[in-house]
Amino acid sequence: DAGVIQSPRHEVTEMGQEVTLRCKPISGHDYLFWYRQTMMRGLELLIYFNNNVPIDDSGMPEDRFSAKMPNASFSTLKIQPSEPRDSAVYFCASSTGVLSYEQYFGPGTRLTVT
Amino acid sequence: GENVEQHPSTLSVQEGDSAVIKCTYSDSASNYFPWYKQELGKRPQLIIDIRSNVGEKKDQRIAVTLNKTAKHFSLHITETQPEDSAVYFCAASPPLTGTASKLTFGTGTRLQVTL
Numbered sequence: 001d002a003g004v005i006q007s008p009r010h011e012v013t014e015m016g017q018e019v020t021l022r023c024k025p026i027s028g029h030d031y032l033f034w035y036r037q038t039m040m041r042g043l044e045l046l047i048y049f050n051n052n053v054p055i056d057d058s059g060m061p062e063d064r065f066s067a068k069m070p071n072a073s074f075s076t077l078k079i080q081p082s083e084p085r086d087s088a089v090y091f092c093a094s095s096t097g098v099l100s101y102e103q104y105f106g107p108g109t110r111l112t113v114t
Numbered sequence: 115g116e117n118v119e120q121h122p123s124t125l126s127v128q129e130g131d132s133a134v135i136k137c138t139y140s141d142s143a144s145n146y147f148p149w150y151k152q153e154l155g156k157r158p159q160l161i162i163d164i165r166s167n168v169g170e171k172k173d174q175r176i177a178v179t180l181n182k183t184a185k186h187f188s189l190h191i192t193e194t195q196p197e198d199s200a201v202y203f204c205a206a207s208p209p210l211t212g213t214a215s216k217l218t219f220g221t222g223t224r225l226q227v228t229l
Binding site for chain 1: 146160163220
């Protein structure tokens with residue numbers, strides 16, 4: 001298995017632009033998590049899905065952020081409009097959930113908003 | 115919700131020495147405590163975990179201890195090597211209740227192993 005796949009790996013955009021981050025979880029994993037990592041705030045859980053359904057989005061910072069999981073093999077995190085304070089590394093992770101607590105992280109997307 | 119505090123934020127040890135990182139948690143219902151290692155520019159990866167029904171777990175040079183009464187757990191690395199240099203995160207999770215564990219991470223410890 002290729003592991004969790006994220007794209008793009010790097011994204012540089014101007015303030016006000018829409019940004020879409022993509023994630024493909026490990027096949028067979030029922031749970032998908034989106035995290036944001038910054039020096040100031042560490043690793044923050046933004047939202048997680050179970051069987052494509054959002055379970056907890058309490059970490060989503062504001063309405064500018066939205067996440068979808070249209071099927072078991074694909075999820076997106078969208079920021080519209082983007083702001084410089086959104087600059088961070090965004091990780092997607094997946095797990096089997098019931099069988100194992102372990103979360104497998106993707107390589108991350110480094111977002112820079114200028 | 116759960117709050118996880120981690121200390122120290124940075125730790126420098128000489129190769130061969132031991133390193134200890136400590137975490138405390140607030141939710142007495144939490145029962146799963148993983149440790150993740152993140153090398154520079156890489157993704158976090160699980161290195162060891164412990165569940166609340168045991169007090170200690172060991173895997174070669176790394177070990178984790180858990181004190182449920184005091185609500186703290188620690189990572190111990192013995193005979194440190196340069197490749198142990200990384201940021202280490204502790205986390206805590208409530209019991210699985212039909213949904214996946216929601217990990218709350220500590221703020222991380224940057225470990226530097228010097229020659």
